[in-house]
Amino acid sequence: MKRGATGEYEITAMGGEAVRAFVPAPLPPDPPLELLGERQRLLERALLACGRLDGVTALLPDPDLFLYAYVRREAVLSSQIEGTQSSLSDLLLFELDEAPGVPLDDVVEVSNYVAALEHGMARLREDFPLSNRLLREVHEKLLVRGRGADKQPGEFRRSQNWIGGTRPGNAQFVPPPPQLVEDCMASLERAIHAADDGLPALVKAALAHAQFETIHPFLDGNGRVGRLLISLMLFDAGVLGQPLLYLSYYFKQHRAEYYRLLDTVRAEGDWESWLDFFLEGVASTAGAAVDTAHRLLALFRDDAARVQTLGRAAANALRVFDALRDRPLATLNDLTERTGASYPTVSRAVDALENLGIVREITGRKRERVFAYARYLAILNEGTEPL
Numbered sequence: 001m002k003r004g005a006t007g008e009y010e011i012t013a014m015g016g017e018a019v020r021a022f023v024p025a026p027l028p029p030d031p032p033l034e035l036l037g038e039r040q041r042l043l044e045r046a047l048l049a050c051g052r053l054d055g056v057t058a059l060l061p062d063p064d065l066f067l068y069a070y071v072r073r074e075a076v077l078s079s080q081i082e083g084t085q086s087s088l089s090d091l092l093l094f095e096l097d098e099a100p101g102v103p104l105d106d107v108v109e110v111s112n113y114v115a116a117l118e119h120g121m122a123r124l125r126e127d128f129p130l131s132n133r134l135l136r137e138v139h140e141k142l143l144v145r146g147r148g149a150d151k152q153p154g155e156f157r158r159s160q161n162w163i164g165g166t167r168p169g170n171a172q173f174v175p176p177p178p179q180l181v182e183d184c185m186a187s188l189e190r191a192i193h194a195a196d197d198g199l200p201a202l203v204k205a206a207l208a209h210a211q212f213e214t215i216h217p218f219l220d221g222n223g224r225v226g227r228l229l230i231s232l233m234l235f236d237a238g239v240l241g242q243p244l245l246y247l248s249y250y251f252k253q254h255r256a257e258y259y260r261l262l263d264t265v266r267a268e269g270d271w272e273s274w275l276d277f278f279l280e281g282v283a284s285t286a287g288a289a290v291d292t293a294h295r296l297l298a299l300f301r302d303d304a305a306r307v308q309t310l311g312r313a314a315a316n317a318l319r320v321f322d323a324l325r326d327r328p329l330a331t332l333n334d335l336t337e338r339t340g341a342s343y344p345t346v347s348r349a350v351d352a353l354e355n356l357g358i359v360r361e362i363t364g365r366k367r368e369r370v371f372a373y374a375r376y377l378a379i380l381n382e383g384t385e386p387l
């Protein structure tokens, strides 16, 4: 539905030019969203897909089994949208304190993203409200180290920013002036918590993400915090018991469309087209995450069966195998620590897993070798190549 502009322009002067900064009207949309017919079916499909994804974790021996890997895969993808070049292996190596040749700024950013998500989740688990305070904390974690450290981590901006173009005067879009950011964000916070709007959680997450991007409350990291906001909202609303649904890959694949639809919300009040795009993304992303989970479970089952054929060596090899299933890159020291087995035992077990073709040494070095659960990593890497 075309409602016309969903806010007002504040005209200010900057550098001798008139700048039209957009101040969005509070949510929810007015007139109300059209949620019947095809859109209702799309919403049901998206919700069903989330339910399936949630169900996968309920079946696992360890509910956190996929969390470590999925969170890191998402961190790589979300940071790639922002321009970092790190791969999943770079990140995992960095976390092992062994990152030869990895561009450090890039991997620090990805690692910050993991910390930001984990912080947000931990706070929600301790019943801290999903609030602007929490978003600022998440932002602080995201930018505290690396390139963003001078971009006011943890604080709403105090200067005018813009999107596209070289200055506000020729920008694609100018978000609200700094003195209105607090008000706009307070209003978004109220909308997120409104219990009387009758809107399903997925719809609220879609609205909140677009509104957040329009406000662009931080100097940097608005895309990443806005994507984290979706995960946090879906967890908070109980749609997903684990933060396993990440839309970064979908946004990355459809970036031009994604940006265009954010523009159409603002300029034409067409929330429905954005919502359709968002729900499509949720349905396809959740479906893909379920497929990946099933493929990984099948891989783990097949490989565990092959390890069982090792006879007397099987028990120790299985311990090491389980550790690699939790984290697909490891050094011998790391595996010794995590399995509690002795170094020689771990070393023999890794040899056996290498002979079975399950594990591969990836550095080519004689010392400080790093072993990868290669097929597991390959599945996680799908789609993380820069587009």
Ligand SMILES: Nc1ncnc2c1ncn2[C@@H]1O[C@H](COP(=O)(O)OP(=O)(O)OP(=O)(O)O)[C@@H](O)[C@H]1O
Pocket (backbone or CB within 6 Å): 078, 079, 080, 081, 082, 083, 163, 172, 173, 213, 214, 218, 219, 220, 221, 222, 223, 224, 225, 226, 259, 260, 262, 263
């Ligand atoms: N025309 C637009 N209107 C509103 N928001 C937009 C528009 N174009 C882009 N955006 C949002 O701005 C984000 C980029 O903002 P910013 O550079 O502060 O975030 P980032 O996290 O550093 O980068 P990225 O999102 O590219 O990873 C995009 O991800 C998108 O969500």
